[in-house]
Amino acid sequence: MKKANWLLLVLVLALSMFLAACSGGDDSDTGSDGGDDGGDGGEESSGDSEQVLNLMESAEIPTMDASMATDAVAFQWLGSTTDGLYRLGLDAQPEPAIAEDHEVSEDGLNWTFNLREDATWSNGDPVTANDFVYAWQRAVDPDTGSEYGPYMLGGVIDNATEIADGETPVEELGVEATDDYTLEVTLEKPTPYFESMTAFGTFLPLNQAFVEEAGEDYALEADTLLSNGPFMFTEWNQGEGWTLEKNEDYWDADNVQLEQINVSVVKETSSGVNLYNSGEVDRTGLTAEFVDEYRSSEEFRVEEEPTLFYLKMNQENEILSNVNARKAIQMVIDRQSMVDTILNNGSVPGVGDIPHNFTSHPETEEDFREINGDLVETNKEEAQELWSTAKEELGIEEAEIGYLGGDTETSKNLDAYLKAQLEELEGLTVNVQAVPFQERLDRDTAMDYDLQNSGWGPDYIDPNTFLNMWVTDGANNKTGYSSEEYDSLIEEANDELALEPVERYENFLEAEKILIQDDAVIAPLYQRATAYLWSSSVKDVGVNPMGADFNYKYAYKE
């Protein structure tokens, strides 16, 4: 009896061990042939001197379906495997890809793209104009459930919004294949930045036959994916990573030097740094605490992004409805010490509503930021004076305002810093509320906030992507700001001046001044940058302001 019980105990333990073993084997056939895998690992790292790039991403790829993609990781790998009409080159300017060139009608509404005839999908099918028609129709089709489809195409391609709203059949979309290699696009209104848009993920072509045959499995595994770009997926393990290899049938394969890109999902920066230091990866991102340690390293690099962060000020709040109060808030914040001490990752102080190095004047080629200069400055004394004026105008002595911030570690530090800065204004109390991102969005939509730490990244390379949102009742305005002068400048830029690049640009310059300087709608905080360690043997990786963050097409290893 006693013996039997002990036996049972041993049995249970053995069973749990067996469970442990089989669960491991289940997942990635690691348990059974561990030795072999070890060999593989060795091969990979010894292949470093060859054209193999080892990278990390901090998140999995949510989807490789171009119509469904919404985030940076998805757009990155869509961009590495798929060519659109145009793609962004090393200088981040659009260069011909599937389109050889295009003509624009005089009214700017009809774009005719002439496609190259030597581009093929990785299953051998030619890339034709129909692939674009299908992809764009699919993106706005309400049955697809795409988020970026209606967002990116709506208001640009003729009928896109009506189709997305289910009022018009998808066939009415302003895109047509006149023959296999000619694509006719009808725009809703002249859109000068349309060329750069065609490089964006949502506008990438899809092979209709392949997508429909794969059905619900499309883009879920490496073998239900198709590529027409520099690289193609050969392996994809959810949660773990993926492998891309050079697409030998790519139309421009001669200019692609990398043979393989291995990507592992690594979420912790410290783990990334350790992997980098042990030579297993060629690049790692650095968070603030690591920057000081590596700043002097030759492999240290800072990549500026065109993403802006700012304080949104709800003008439905009595205090914030006062322009002097808003100006005082703009002026009291010391941005330089904020980016130096809190962020410490190469981010630069925000001084307007258009980032540095984002767009340049069509004639003089001068950067937007250079022309308009710093529209906000830090001046604590003037801030106090403006604040006193505001208090007088409002007839108050003390003020209390809410502050909606994020719940991540960095944003908490940042929000604490800003609270201290703002409270330098005499008699001002700031109540910080740290909420999850989703809740912040909800409260933004409901305009249920006073001050809000918010940010915006561009969807296309044009000042409009930043400035258009502040027009009266703009979907993302949500500050209660409404200025006829501002509205008319933006409307004019997108309408009458659409084909007059210089005047149009002047309008944007003027509009930004009104927005930031005169009306103090937002208080710019910083323009984000990311600090990296990059293996010095890696050359010619392009950095893009939108879509795929990095361009590996021309990259090579020395």
Place this chain on the structure above:
Amino acid sequence: MARYITQRLVYLVITMFLIATFTFFLMKFLPGTPLSAADRLSEEQQAIVLAKYGLDDPVPVQYFNYMVNLVQGDLGISFQFDNREVTTIILDRIGPSLQIGFQAMIVGTILGMLLGLVSAIYHNGFLDYGSTFTAVLGQSIPSFVFAGILQYFVGVKLGWFPVALWGTWEHTVMPTISLAIFPLAIAARFMRTEMLEVMGSDYITTARAKGVNKFGVVFKHGVRNALIPLVTVLGPLAIGLMTGTLVIENIFAVPGIGEQFVKSINTNDFPIIMGTTLFFAFFFILIVLVIDLLYGVIDPRIRLAEGE
């Protein structure tokens, strides 16, 4: 015995049903939508996409639909990973988590028991102090700190094991050790205390008086009795490991389920929230059941079946 197990399984189903119901309604209180580009879409556009996923139905209707599918074993389709089935995601990701969890549990408790045993046998001796110190250290150092130290020194500096990532059994070594530290400390402490108590009781003195040698007494009479309280803490410990894996998985880049659970809540990925919650709940109940059965094996006094 069979009757008891059947009864417990019925309870399991009822509990799962209640958990599913509560989670479903609680989840609907989460702010925001499952849309990933909600900040870019107008409210009308959002409504159209939400309707496509049946999220415009009244919550009770959504609940009914979900439960009907659940009974048929269909956990639905993830929102953050378009078109990917929740069941597939969980099955894909659970392997690594279970593997390091079980390994840590086994390594931790066995080593911990040995350590506790040594302490008890050499009570107040050098070995006792040494292992008590180890146990206190193991319990007070958070596993992520330990994991970080391990990763840097053993991984980067010594190069004995892979720094992170997944693939071979070598990759599981450091996550397992990091995770095993806590159960090791707990097991050692319990084992030591219990052994000391047991060894002081009358029946041990009797056994000794009858001429059983010291080690015979320790292993035949002592350990078995000391195990009972230890088994009690094993359950909660195993549950603790499930949450502990989250941090360890992140540090060693293990493609496990822990992180998915948290992320699904942050992104309002309703089907994954439900799927992982139910899965963890099921696992929890199962562990409790196994522990209850183990009691009977170890201690005849708490044998559960009536007629045996």
